[in-house]
Amino acid sequence: MAWGDSPGHECGIFGIYAPHEDVARLTFFGLYALQHRGQESAGIAVSDGRRIHLHKEMGLVAQVFNEEKLRPLKGYIAIGHTRYSTTGSSKLQNAQPFVVESVLGPLAVGHNGNLTNAPQLRRELLTRGVGLISSSDSEVITQMLAGGEGRTWEEKLRVFMIRAEGAYCLTVMTRDTLYAVRDPWGLHPLCYGHLGNGGWVVASESCALATIGATLERELAPGEIMAFDERGPRTIAHSPAPQRAMCLFEYIYFARPDSIVDGQTLHAARVAAGRELAREAPADADIVIPVPDSAVPAAIGYAQESGIPYQEGLIKNRYIGRTFIQPDDRLRKLGVQLKFNPLSDSLAGKRVVLVDDSIVRGNTSGPIVRLLRDAGAVEVHMRVSSPPIKHPCFLGVDMATYPELIAHRLTLPEIRDHLGVDSLAYLSLEGLIRATGNSGKGFCNGCFTGNYPVDVHLLEKEAFEG
């Protein structure tokens, strides 16, 4: 998917229980590997068995931490968080982990996801007399745990799971224990592994385990609560929903290609989706090119299955970062050229299959197509390795509102004309699920079908207003 049309990533969470390691340092490198899940703020909390020490700030992991900031974070348990957020609530008070003093001692919480009944839970906390400092549902979770029913942390976690609805992967750290929690629908990934010297690691994605040399044990089951302490890792609760509902967008775009879900890398799933797409929507063309970087695997898969040669057709400026300089009018018309440049001699006179992994707002695809034509492409056939996105996500992905979604507003032929392509095809939902290799396991397809696994009506109105 092209930069500028990407759904907001969500959040990356990480936890470690390792008496023989510099846990803050390992958490830093774990967050480094999860940086793609959120670039707004980063934080690490460490427990030394008595107190919890915290540092969090706005910025990338590598900007937020240096040796001086890491030095006071001494201990043997740590959790880390890297956060994405929409601009509106992009403030330090929303940065995670949340750390509070509670009646059972210090508590730190890192959260990935979105509670669909957060407005109601929020009201309950306020009524109970808790003042809330942020707009984040992660603070709601933290205060529910800090003050909720239950005489022990384990009881409190169980009570929380009864009350919460929606998407939540949590790392929860107390004075002496690391907990990992995955919601009953298994909406977002969470896995754990071991370090080989008595240490245990929890992370949103297995790439964070690989980066610090930990060995993947398995994913947490939907509805599972695990505890990691001196007694080793153990499951302390397991209350799955009737049907798993793993987010398909993790497969399509979010998770890093080298992360392993359901036993295969997401790269393999994306290549498979490209193959499915070639079978469902063949094209008569000379070359297959991806929208770099995320659609490269799907384009490779499409090329392999179709027999049409794989090529690079667009160069992405690797140094594109935030710039505060605005193009003037003339440059604005040139638009997407700041991020992508076409390879004229690959494209001139060619019939091109342009593969992308998804189209959200559709605002960058049109300019890319124009770039290709200006560089000499005689036909452009757009192929998208996921179904049309017609509905927002209410479960942790900052997708877009209804009015922003091009497939909500326009029909397929209208989109084709809007983008200026000779043909346009999306992968079917069935094809996408086949590509995951886990058809039977259950996926959330709310953004394609509007059928969400949980009740989202509390959040839906806002999304219609755009």
Place this chain on the structure above:
Amino acid sequence: MAWGDSPGHECGIFGIYAPHEDVARLTFFGLYALQHRGQESAGIAVSDGRRIHLHKEMGLVAQVFNEEKLRPLKGYIAIGHTRYSTTGSSKLQNAQPFVVESVLGPLAVGHNGNLTNAPQLRRELLTRGVGLISSSDSEVITQMLAGGEGRTWEEKLRVFMIRAEGAYCLTVMTRDTLYAVRDPWGLHPLCYGHLGNGGWVVASESCALATIGATLERELAPGEIMAFDERGPRTIAHSPAPQRAMCLFEYIYFARPDSIVDGQTLHAARVAAGRELAREAPADADIVIPVPDSAVPAAIGYAQESGIPYQEGLIKNRYIGRTFIQPDDRLRKLGVQLKFNPLSDSLAGKRVVLVDDSIVRGNTSGPIVRLLRDAGAVEVHMRVSSPPIKHPCFLGVDMATYPELIAHRLTLPEIRDHLGVDSLAYLSLEGLIRATGNSGKGFCNGCFTGNYPVDVHLLEKEAFEG
């Protein structure tokens, strides 16, 4: 008092209700005038009638705010805070104002003082199920108000005053009302005034009113709660302690000399203290010099009463700021010379009365005396315009711990020898109270006598350990 031996200032609070003004801007200038009360962090919260907007950061007021930071702070009520703190808890999460969402809507609180029963109140909040993010008793106050008994803000404020013990001046802002609260002992100053166009202003000291062109009405009475809203200012509660106990250190050192308390400037009270001191402890000498800048008024008073000429004998480096460069050994022996330089031709061959307003740890007075002698002073008679400080403060002044207080450790002759002066005298407590011109009104003299107006045993142990 010499830099390096000063008690920690406390905090400055400010509040404004002014529908026709740029309240954030006026709050900025009000805090600017209160900067001497705290240099660690600064913050402003503004209500526009629906929401409360907040900006706070570590640093001086002029560093924390610029036009860009001020711009979003639109509204018609504002409170501001400038904070001093000990290094240990010098963190952004302790910066004020505290702003929370509560069941009655948004709430912002600024606090100057120290609750003596904070540990107990803190425990009660944790038991009630509130997670606390900071070590600050100001957060305790905020959560007590956000979740405490009472159906209205006024009821909640009254309940709070029943439960709280110790020093607290508060500005409390809700969606549509500004409240000002002074503890029943009147431990620290709080006054209000009007702007002339329907606007009302509350501040720790009257100098903040003068700075923005507001006219002082009066000080709040001990135990008074005032409300400022569309109906104008009014007293909604008044529950004083049997005896007022205003902090004498506000008179001696803290408050700005141009601020008015009990009907006179503090400058006048300090000149009067110098006169009292000259009567109680005359000296046979050639010149009177102050330790600049805070002891200038007392030295002027001493000179006037004694007839000995007033002179400058020490120059203070105005550009001394925080430097991270450490002197080497040779320089370290030269010590205080970085901040003060002697005026050799004023001092050579002279018998000098050196006036200071107080001695806390006593670590800078000795080096200053050596400077004077090296510059040729033949006698140095030290005169201090307040009594010996033998006890820490538990009511909002970061004074020092028992082991640090020189007058707790040493007798008067021992101090004299330690400082290397020819004679040493402190002003009597009676003399000091006489100098305030308000002998009948009641003062807190805990740091001189150990007799505090409220029970401080919950805090005392720590202060002994030092």
Place this chain on the structure above:
Amino acid sequence: MAWGDSPGHECGIFGIYAPHEDVARLTFFGLYALQHRGQESAGIAVSDGRRIHLHKEMGLVAQVFNEEKLRPLKGYIAIGHTRYSTTGSSKLQNAQPFVVESVLGPLAVGHNGNLTNAPQLRRELLTRGVGLISSSDSEVITQMLAGGEGRTWEEKLRVFMIRAEGAYCLTVMTRDTLYAVRDPWGLHPLCYGHLGNGGWVVASESCALATIGATLERELAPGEIMAFDERGPRTIAHSPAPQRAMCLFEYIYFARPDSIVDGQTLHAARVAAGRELAREAPADADIVIPVPDSAVPAAIGYAQESGIPYQEGLIKNRYIGRTFIQPDDRLRKLGVQLKFNPLSDSLAGKRVVLVDDSIVRGNTSGPIVRLLRDAGAVEVHMRVSSPPIKHPCFLGVDMATYPELIAHRLTLPEIRDHLGVDSLAYLSLEGLIRATGNSGKGFCNGCFTGNYPVDVHLLEKEAFEG
């Protein structure tokens, strides 16, 4: 080439003469496109016909400039520079453009390259009585122009070209004219184009022209001086060396793949090099994978020619930036894993051709090979799309010193064993030149053969010491 083993990029230069445009803004975007040529500092100088205004700082283009910094840069001619440098001389005083006041008025110079007789020219300037503030040969050039022989700028430029030896592409701005200069050997690329409304643009690479919507006219000829002013563009001198000697590393790695040199994109040349490599050094294998990102075109070419399927086998962390956190010992052993992660299911059980575009020090290739084997690759055949680098560059590329170059120290079998690959082959120099499609035009191959087109003995000693 793998991150950490890359030769230092050189510099990017840009110039614009455009009375109807916001020249500073266009220069910003031009530098943005040239960011890959240098990330240490960036600068823009603008002439308004009377004065030259300058802003330069350490950092990426997007960090150095914001709207506030751009605002004062008003005028109709501009030059910009983005600089790479070795750490030692990484200082603001070396940042470019250099701007001086001279007897003929203000002068600004941007330089890409390295003068081989800089030590001698430097000595001459000092003898002539010029004090030099930096260690940069670009300051030498600036002072040579400012104070050199010649009554006009054109005469001064001609005199400069007689005295200078080595690599230099220059943009030179006076009050009213933009000059572009390419050394007689044509060592580094320099081209110009037009904007369509009377504006002219000069840049190191054509990608900068494309980014701002300018149309490429042609490359400057070796030894050409062009002037751009109200009379339009014109050649004012042309004194080529007997034989062109274009840097082959621009083809292999430096220049952006979408830039056009000698009539084709460098991407096409790199694909062609991969094809040549497949013909020269075939391998019996299951998949071809690149070291991302720079070796992707060569790997695609190798796959096309060999018929072995192209695959992705390594994921590069896109968020890798400068981190100040050091891995601990255990992590250090895991090494390259922070930057690259293997795709286990693409690699398991496979015989792999690993294509890289060059090997300089060889310190990252070994760890990458181990990653592939750990992920299950049963054979690894390394193929490099350029010849062994046995000599440093003295002409503008911060390559490495003799002792650092693996191909200077070790024989081919030794390198193979050192990297732990099953087979290793480099592309021949002839193959590489064939891939450029311009065999007859003349290239600098000093880093492969030690035969430099100019005398480098003044610089050679240092490079031996390492």
Place this chain on the structure above:
Amino acid sequence: MAWGDSPGHECGIFGIYAPHEDVARLTFFGLYALQHRGQESAGIAVSDGRRIHLHKEMGLVAQVFNEEKLRPLKGYIAIGHTRYSTTGSSKLQNAQPFVVESVLGPLAVGHNGNLTNAPQLRRELLTRGVGLISSSDSEVITQMLAGGEGRTWEEKLRVFMIRAEGAYCLTVMTRDTLYAVRDPWGLHPLCYGHLGNGGWVVASESCALATIGATLERELAPGEIMAFDERGPRTIAHSPAPQRAMCLFEYIYFARPDSIVDGQTLHAARVAAGRELAREAPADADIVIPVPDSAVPAAIGYAQESGIPYQEGLIKNRYIGRTFIQPDDRLRKLGVQLKFNPLSDSLAGKRVVLVDDSIVRGNTSGPIVRLLRDAGAVEVHMRVSSPPIKHPCFLGVDMATYPELIAHRLTLPEIRDHLGVDSLAYLSLEGLIRATGNSGKGFCNGCFTGNYPVDVHLLEKEAFEG
């Protein structure tokens, strides 16, 4: 003098030759003591006998340096500089010391003053073929030394003194020697002293020597060049002008009160000026108050001589620093109140003598007078301890232009009315010179009389335009 009406301070210079000391650290503390002479930029250059290491930046000394910045500055000779400048040329390239490589090796220069023939010298350098990077006459000096006539540094310094006109105190550092130079008129102060262990120190003012524990030897004579190296200190040239012309403003305002010039502290001279003023212009009044802080000594002198009691009447906000927040209209009318607050009970009903040390533009005195009247003063008699300033300074003091100087535009009665005082008197030039105690020695009184000791016509035109 009131903040906002101060003439620009000039510059502070410092030099040290001390094989047994951490010279960079001592230079830091020396500059700290000279901070009042310039707050725009600070820099330190150190020679280790082979190379010169430099760090300079915009900002106060304590902001520019920390331990990390100091660490690389190893050596045994150092010079330091703290610079004041007008906004226009407030840029890093003007910061000092200037360091260049020259034909005789590295050279570092720190300069306080202003060359009156700088435009001509600048033109000569440009003609000689030197490109100049800044608008500073200090760069002109540096390049004159680097490339000027003379085979040795000593010859070059002598040649420089023949060519230069105007004000210059210099510290010049070569690889192995520290030189100190004072212009033939002795326009600004420069002194030297010893450390007691073979080390020698040069500084603009003796307060810098006192701060680092050095003992003052003497001031340099007008026209003296001294060298400090392994042979100890020695005079290598002495070519005074026929008449010394020491800047009177150093006496009135610039130099720190504890610095010693001509054998007495400036504090004593300022007290003496106050006494002279009381004799020349007595007043019938109740109290004498200073404009703090600089006029305190003069007010004390006035009070002593007149017998009218000395009082404080205005409190200066110590925390006033640069703020980027602009007052709104209502606040703007309140004006000076941000910096000064009146002490109402000292002033009410009183006839006040307000003593200031000088009036430059006169823009702050009026508002101060209004403050005093608003606070109840019944009469205000302004007394100024220096003559009316009718001419700009061209010799190192950024005073103001002709149109800005109130005494150039208005007569005494007009100024009196403009300021709104009951009476106004300035000290006579004779009185001021008497107060210095050195009537016979010769002073520059150009700003009072328009008679400058050197030809200033090259600079005068600009000053008329304002």
